[in-house]
Amino acid sequence: MIPEIGYFALVLAMALSLLLCIFPLWGAYSGNLRLMRAAPSLALGQCLFVIFSFCILIYITLTDDFTVSYVAQNSSSTLPWYYKVTSTWGGHEGAILLWLVMQSTWTALVAMMSKSLPWVLRARVLGVLGFLGVGFMLYTLWMSSPFERLLPYYPVEGRDLNPLLQDPGMIIHPPLLYMGYVGLSVSFAFAIAALMTGKLDNTWAKWSRPWTMAAWAFLSLGITIGSWWAYSELGWGGWWFWDPVENASLMPWLVATALLHSLSVTEKRGVFKSWTVLLAITAFSLCLLGTFIVRSGIIVSVHAFATDPDRGLYILAFLALVVGGSLTLYALRVSEVKSEGRYQFASREVSLWLNNIFLVVAMLIVLLGTLLPMIHKELGLGAISIGVPFFNKMFSILIVPFALLLGIGPMLRWKQNKLNTLFPKWTINVVLAIIITAAWLFGGYDHVAPLTFMGTALAVWIFLATATDLLQKVASQATIPEGIKRLGLSYWAMVLGHIGLGFVIAGVTLTSAYSVERSVSMKPGEIATLNEYEYRFEGVNVISGPNYSGHAGEVTVLKEGKKVVLLHAEKRRYNVGMQFMTEAAIDDGFFRDLYLALGEELNNGAWALRIYHKPYVRWMWLGGLLISFAGFIVLADKRYRRSSRTRSSEAVA
Amino acid sequence: MNPRRKKRLFTVAGIILGIGSAVGLTLYALQENINLFYTPSELVNGKGESHDMPFIGQKLRIGGMVVPGSVKRDDTTLNVEFQLIDTGPLVTVRYHGILPDLFREGQGIVAQGTLVEPTVVEAFEVLAKHDEEYMPAEVAEAVKGIKHEKPGYKLNYSKGEN
Numbered sequence: 060m061i062p063e064i065g066y067f068a069l070v071l072a073m074a075l076s077l078l079l080c081i082f083p084l085w086g087a088y089s090g091n092l093r094l095m096r097a098a099p100s101l102a103l104g105q106c107l108f109v110i111f112s113f114c115i116l117i118y119i120t121l122t123d124d125f126t127v128s129y130v131a132q133n134s135s136s137t138l139p140w141y142y143k144v145t146s147t148w149g150g151h152e153g154a155i156l157l158w159l160v161m162q163s164t165w166t167a168l169v170a171m172m173s174k175s176l177p178w179v180l181r182a183r184v185l186g187v188l189g190f191l192g193v194g195f196m197l198y199t200l201w202m203s204s205p206f207e208r209l210l211p212y213y214p215v216e217g218r219d220l221n222p223l224l225q226d227p228g229m230i231i232h233p234p235l236l237y238m239g240y241v242g243l244s245v246s247f248a249f250a251i252a253a254l255m256t257g258k259l260d261n262t263w264a265k266w267s268r269p270w271t272m273a274a275w276a277f278l279s280l281g282i283t284i285g286s287w288w289a290y291s292e293l294g295w296g297g298w299w300f301w302d303p304v305e306n307a308s309l310m311p312w313l314v315a316t317a318l319l320h321s322l323s324v325t326e327k328r329g330v331f332k333s334w335t336v337l338l339a340i341t342a343f344s345l346c347l348l349g350t351f352i353v354r355s356g357i358i359v360s361v362h363a364f365a366t367d368p369d370r371g372l373y374i375l376a377f378l379a380l381v382v383g384g385s386l387t388l389y390a391l392r393v394s395e396v397k398s399e400g401r402y403q404f405a406s407r408e409v410s411l412w413l414n415n416i417f418l419v420v421a422m423l424i425v426l427l428g429t430l431l432p433m434i435h436k437e438l439g440l441g442a443i444s445i446g447v448p449f450f451n452k453m454f455s456i457l458i459v460p461f462a463l464l465l466g467i468g469p470m471l472r473w474k475q476n477k478l479n480t481l482f483p484k485w486t487i488n489v490v491l492a493i494i495i496t497a498a499w500l501f502g503g504y505d506h507v508a509p510l511t512f513m514g515t516a517l518a519v520w521i522f523l524a525t526a527t528d529l530l531q532k533v534a535s536q537a538t539i540p541e542g543i544k545r546l547g548l549s550y551w552a553m554v555l556g557h558i559g560l561g562f563v564i565a566g567v568t569l570t571s572a573y574s575v576e577r578s579v580s581m582k583p584g585e586i587a588t589l590n591e592y593e594y595r596f597e598g599v600n601v602i603s604g605p606n607y608s609g610h611a612g613e614v615t616v617l618k619e620g621k622k623v624v625l626l627h628a629e630k631r632r633y634n635v636g637m638q639f640m641t642e643a644a645i646d647d648g649f650f651r652d653l654y655l656a657l658g659e660e661l662n663n664g665a666w667a668l669r670i671y672h673k674p675y676v677r678w679m680w681l682g683g684l685l686i687s688f689a690g691f692i693v694l695a696d697k698r699y700r701r702s703s704r705t706r707s708s709e710a711v712a
Numbered sequence: 713m714n715p716r717r718k719k720r721l722f723t724v725a726g727i728i729l730g731i732g733s734a735v736g737l738t739l740y741a742l743q744e745n746i747n748l749f750y751t752p753s754e755l756v757n758g759k760g761e762s763h764d765m766p767f768i769g770q771k772l773r774i775g776g777m778v779v780p781g782s783v784k785r786d787d788t789t790l791n792v793e794f795q796l797i798d799t800g801p802l803v804t805v806r807y808h809g810i811l812p813d814l815f816r817e818g819q820g821i822v823a824q825g826t827l828v829e830p831t832v833v834e835a836f837e838v839l840a841k842h843d844e845e846y847m848p849a850e851v852a853e854a855v856k857g858i859k860h861e862k863p864g865y866k867l868n869y870s871k872g873e874n
Contacts, residue, residue: 579790659810
């Protein structure tokens with residue numbers, strides 16, 4: 060009975076979504092304020108019913124109700140309770156329900172926090188969000204319900220959560236990623252509402268900005284944690300695979316990053332309007348495309364959620380409707396948009412425009428590399444794979460002008476700038492970056508490849524340029540504390556975000572260049588050496604966990620004869636699915652990670668072990684965290700939010 | 713030409729130049745980094761109607777079932793050798809390193825590597841799927857002529873690298 064209540068709650072939520080889609084849009088069209096006023100309560104009601112439904116799914120998972128197909132396939136009675144909760148988004152149907160929770164929460168938040176927005180715009184934004192809600196709820200109810208029963212024959216025991224997903228990273232990674240992914244629908248809704256209203260002024264940009272920023276910050280955090288999770292859980296020391304599923308989240312991120320920068324230009328200078336709208340539409344369309352790629356079963360991927368073609372077809376149709384509809388609207392309205400500001404070539408506008416170009420090109424490269432194998436196959440030309448080298452090569456080319464620009468752009472003023480005052484600073488920074496990089500790399504390593512040097516120098520250049528700009532802005536005030544106080548949180552966020560990117564570039568470059576690994580077969584007592592560390596294999600213990608058993612290899616790491624750490628790498632076998640899992644042992648550090656994975660037992664009592672030395676690998680995630688926190692800091696900036704409030708109330712008056 | 717038009721011309725020229733070089737670079741990088749997928753039969757008999765065969769030294773991906781009893785491990789090093797099959801011919805895969813968690817005899821795997829002899833692939837990467845019922849989609853199609861069935865699980869590869 061309880062699962063049916065969950066299903067029924069979703070049906071009610073869907074009904075409210077439908078009303079949310081129709082009433083406000085109709086009201087805005089016909090000028091009926093009463094219809095428009097219904098929007099916030101509908102949004103709230105929809106959200107409550109979805110959350111209620113999700114709570115029921117958690118409840119039936121915790122109580123091991125294996126008559127429900129989803130629970131039987133993704134959970135088991137021996138699973139620890141926190142992984143039972145996790146299993147509610149570990150499979151396709153539950154993940155889509157989590158998507159709905161996020162979607163309706165965003166909708167409710169927009170409804171509650173947009174009180175000072177003109178009613179026509181507010182109603183349209185909520186109406187568009189309602190439409191998206193209908194699309195996804197229909198999908199859930201029709202072909203992807205997590206409440207489907209397995210009656211009358213049901214298993215006494217579930218199939219367990221995929222062992223790969225039994226990891227703390229899995230508890231937080233998908234919700235964060237979805238939060239960002241789905242949050243982009245708010246930027247989309249604002250863009251569509253602005254197009255409908257026909258008023259593409261700075262108001263919508265001001266309003267859209269914090270929401271885009273929030274979604275982007277969550278997306279950044281989700282991607283960062285996803286990468287860290289892959290590294291610590293998959294056991295092969297890798298952190299980015301250029302896998303279609305990963306690419307599906309990277310593409311919207313790239314466009315959302317472009318969107319954030321473009322929104323600031325639209326808001327402050329009144330230019331790039333139509334481009335910004337297009338980016339907002341693109342970002343969300345890429346989220347839908349990503350969902351299609353991941354959920355349709357069209358790809359063979361490292362972690363594809365292969366499902367049946369009907370679902371893929373539905374998402375594809377929905378995607379076509381959303382993209383087609385919004386582009387038609389865009390085409391109808393874009394000619395009315397006029398840019399207000401004028402600017403010269405040497406200006407912040409142009410530097411941000413170039414930033415957008417690079418980010419969009421990067422997205423197109425990822426899109427091409429992801430879709431080409433599928434197109435190739437669907438055309439009957441056979442299966443191909445586009446390897447990691449393709450993406451790495453393209454990105455290492457693209458990052459050069461991008462990083463150079465990033466060091467130049469923030470120093471430029473709006474409208475126009477005389478470059479001759481800035482050239483000396485840039486020259487000094489370039490020279491300094493080269494000197495520091497040379498000292499750093501040639502001092503530490505015997506071999507320095509040109510690409511490694513370049514990547515590191517770009518990171519150093521970003522650090523230097525950001526510091527230069529910061530010092531200059533602080534020094535322009537009377538006293539230093541005064542100068543620091545005058546800089547808003549938004550500025551600090553920019554500094555943090557750019558430094559974060561510097562860390563990411565340095566981390567990726569250095570860990571790619573100087574990571575070493577050895578696969579060895581060792582008997583207890585034997586020692587293997589890698590870089591300046593010695594690894595002494597102590598032997599293997601038998602272990603048993605709540606739902607698995609296996610072996611743990613104990614390895615003492617020594618440096619110059621002194622013990623550094625005892626690593627404990629497990630090879631687990633999960634009881635229910637009889638699946639093997641590697642649980643790598645990691646000794647993490649700011650400058651290097653020691654990473655150990657236990658392989659299989661060999662014929663003569665020896666064990667296969669894989670040892671990695673990964674310098675600077677943590678810098679990538681540190682950078683990713685800084686980038687995400689930059690986004691959250693902006694949200695804490697009162698000026699950022701207040702300005703939007705005062706402006707829009709003026710607009711109403 | 714008035715200044716406005718001149719500006720526009722520059723912008724358009726810039727965009728064309730940018731797109732042109734991006735496309736050029738992409739095609740160049742693609743040429744080097746596309747790996748064709750073969751099944752053991754395709755590797756031996758050729759692919760498609762034109763019977764395209766890979767040449768020695770070509771980078772490729774091969775997917776098939778690990779022939780039971782064919783896995784040979786070296787006692788002292790981590791060299792391993794096994795045979796793959798789909799419908800007929802056998803292809804030998806050599807690999808140095810630790811095999812992925814779900815590598816087992818009789819299971820479908822995908823290996824990525826270089827063709828060193830007409831039927832020998834030296835792999836630098838071996839992938840196996842995290843599911844009992846799993847067979848790589850391409851292999852399933854080759855063996856049964858059908859698309860793979862809807863699985864109950866979320867599928868995951870585990871990755872082996874040397």
